[in-house]
Amino acid sequence: LGEVRGLGFFWAVELVRDRTTREPLVPFNAAGGDAAPVAAVVAACKERGLLVFSHFNRIHVAPPLVTSEDDLLHGVGVIDEALALADAHCR
Numbered sequence: 001l002g003e004v005r006g007l008g009f010f011w012a013v014e015l016v017r018d019r020t021t022r023e024p025l026v027p028f029n030a031a032g033g034d035a036a037p038v039a040a041v042v043a044a045c046k047e048r049g050l051l052v053f054s055h056f057n058r059i060h061v062a063p064p065l066v067t068s069e070d071d072l073l074h075g076v077g078v079i080d081e082a083l084a085l086a087d088a089h090c091r
Contacts, residue, residue, distance in 0.1 A: 001083070002057075009067070013059045013079070015041070015086055024057035025086060037086050044082035050075050 002016035002024075015025035015038060026038050038054045045052045045059075053060050063075060 006061075009063055009065055011061045013061070013083075015057045015059065015083075026057050028056055030056060037088075040085045041082045044085055045078055048078040048081065050078040052079070 002014040017023045042054050
């Protein structure tokens with residue numbers, strides 16, 4: 001993780017290969033195989049019932065404003081599990 005930022009119910013998780021250099025996990029305008037690491041994280045979230053969207057090296061989370069605390073905690077757990085897939089691409 002490079003950075004987690006947000007406000008209210010709109011958050012982004014920045015994925016980097018190396019925390020020291022902050023090299024993005026996928027390059028700007030990545031497509032196909034270059035975008036695969038982030039695509040795998042998004043797919044893993046979706047398989048577990050959590051819809052997130054990505055923009056290059058960021059995963060965005062914007063749950064409904066009526067989401068319960070239990071559902072939020074479940075969603076954070078899903079993201080944590082899915083991020084394990086990105087670890088294989090990091091230094």
